[in-house]
Amino acid sequence: MRPPVVLLGPTAAGKSDVAMAAAEAVGGTEIVAVDAMQVYRGMDVGTAKPTAADRARVPHHCLDLVEPTAPFTVTDYRRAYDAAVGTIAGRPLLVAGTGLYLTAAVDCLDIPGEWPDVRAELDDQALDDLWERLGRIDPVAAARIEPGNRRRVVRALEVVTLTGSMPGELTSYDAHYATTYVGVDRPDLAERIETRVDRMWELGLVDEVRRLEGDGLRDGVTAS
Known part of the structure; x- marks a missing residue:
């Protein structure tokens, strides 16, 4: 090839x-x-x-x-x-x-793994609160995600919570x-x-x- x-x-x-x-x-x-x-x-x-x-x-x-x-x-x-x-x-x-x-x-x-328990806990929280939290932790990732996209906001927080890696650093x-x-x-x-x-x-x-x-x-x- x-x-x-x-x-x-x-x-x-x-x-x-x-x-x-x-x-x-x-x-x-x-x-x-x-x-x-x-x-x-x-x-x-x-x-x-x-x-x-x-x-x-x-x-x-x-x-x-x-x-x-x-x-x-x-x-x-x-x-x-x-x-x-x-x-x-x-x-x-x-x-x-x-x-x-x-x-x-x-x-x-x-590519980070997946943690269903953490995701379920995040899913129980209000999207506005999750979005604000992501903006504080990883503003680069937050800028790339639509505020209304719950799935992507939750996934970004899931990754940073369990790995300490910022999702915004993974997408360049x-x-x-x-x-x-x-x-x-x-x-x-x-x-x-x-x-x-x-x-x-x-x-x-x-x-x-x-x-x-x-x-x-x-x-x-x-x-x-």
Whole structure:
């Protein structure tokens, strides 16, 4: 296997189009999705997952790994990534949508374990109190987590409580692989996002969400 190339950029910047063009131009290149939502089967429109036609043109990896109701962690992704790149004889092209997954894949991130008892105790507390506590302990991690995202706030506090390590220190990407950033000016990016959302509606996003809800998505620990 040749060393991976990493493709970075914001949502709707055009990373997938660039990746497809690059993979078709350079023989032996295969695309590896580095995205926390595209691992779930059936979550296609809402995650802008590569189409079946694109996947027929260029081999893709780390897509559709589990059902949305199944828990899936960064540790699980690292295992799937290692297995996938082990099958690539040419060059892996990593299309990065989730920073933590990218770090886990290429930086050999030392991923903390899980402590259900501590998590359960934290889950019993008010989210506002947990958020304030995280901000005091690890402001870097707090700045990266939406205040309303209980699961991520609890996980960050779980890690720092049991290991003493600051989650904010675990998520920086050390760009020791060739990296290309797909940049778009903010006004253009906003327009591209609006266009993407309109296209999602046309492709049946509402029906997809209804189907996923009927299949138990709200009970999914990590996908919901």
